[in-house]
Amino acid sequence: MxxxxxxxxxxxxxxxxxxxxxxxxxxxxxxxxxxxxxxxxxxxxxxxxxxxxxxxxxxxxxxxxxxxxxxASGSQPGALHERRESAAQAMQFLQAFQPRLAGAVLSGLATGDSPVILHLHCDDPDAVQRFLHEQRIPAEARTWSLRLAGHSSKQHYPGCEFAADGIAFELVVLPEDALRQPPVSTDDGKPLPRATLTQLRQLLAQEQR
CATH class of the missing domain: 1.10.10 (Arc Repressor Mutant, subunit A)
Incomplete structure (x- = not known):
């Protein structure tokens, strides 16, 4: 309403x-x-x-x-579905880093210019960049500020961004402990919504019904 x-x-x-x-x-x-x-x-x-x-x-x-x-009722659902499909492909490609989908693509609010936000987990902060370089995927280094559960303040975490087939991707590299102590909301301290590849595929299956 x-x-x-x-x-x-x-x-x-x-x-x-x-x-x-x-x-x-x-x-x-x-x-x-x-x-x-x-x-x-x-x-x-x-x-x-x-x-x-x-x-x-x-x-x-x-x-x-x-x-x-x-x-945007005519265009938004299609843009969302396209980004969820691309997110699933990227998560499969990056499965070694235990990816989690976050942001507007997960919440259902993504539009035609929304990035696919993936949280990757690895204690070697440079591993993702090396992997993308080995796969000949050009990516620009970036940092993000997030507060993890159990921490009193935000910390800076490395990552990178790139585009594929006209869709922007943001990869945030978090320590493996973040699988148990995930990023939390600055509003209420609750864990940010995140999804595994299996959960994302379930969302995509629901869209087809």
């Missing part, structure tokens, strides 16, 4: 919804893929500095679902 009109809500709830809707618009229209970055930019645009008035990331996801239903 669509959210209530902002003007009909109490002030705090109204500001949270305005930020969520602006963040959803930024993600849909401005090529921003990170929910936290979209939330912060939306709040700045609206002049709402107090983080106590900001929406949870789940509220932004809901606003994005509503935005896609209104403006």
């Amino acid at each position: 669509p959210s209530s009109p902002p003007h009909s809500l109490p002030r705090n709830a109204r500001e949270r919804q305005l930020i969520a809707q602006e963040a959803a618009r930024l993600i849909a229209e401005s090529g921003i893929h990170d929910l936290e970055h979209a939330r912060r930019k939306a709040a700045a645009r609206l002049g709402i500095a107090s983080e106590a008035l900001w929406p949870r990331l789940g509220e932004i996801e809901q606003a994005l679902r509503e935005h896609q239903l209104l403006f």
Whole structure:
């Protein structure tokens, strides 16, 4: 059910919804893929500095679902399916690194420019780059900031990004301990949703029903 009109809500709830809707618009229209970055930019645009008035990331996801239903119902499902298929192929290719799918491709919010985000697990941070080089896959090194379960703050983790068949991939290399202590949300400390290749294939099978 669509959210209530902002003007009909109490002030705090109204500001949270305005930020969520602006963040959803930024993600849909401005090529921003990170929910936290979209939330912060939306709040700045609206002049709402107090983080106590900001929406949870789940509220932004809901606003994005509503935005896609209104403006992208014809194209979004196809883009999502294409990225899930590509993610499955990549996870099979990278199976030695115990990949987990994360982000919008897993949540179902991916659009035509969303990257496939894969968490790989290896205690040798350079192993993935070497593997891609051996396979003659050009990739650009990057780092990501994530907080793992059991840690009090974010840490920087290496990885790389590349494109294949017009789809962007982001590979984040985490230590093997992250299989038991996975990345957590900065909002509530709960583990971020992630999927194995088997779970992704189950999602793809459900899409065919």
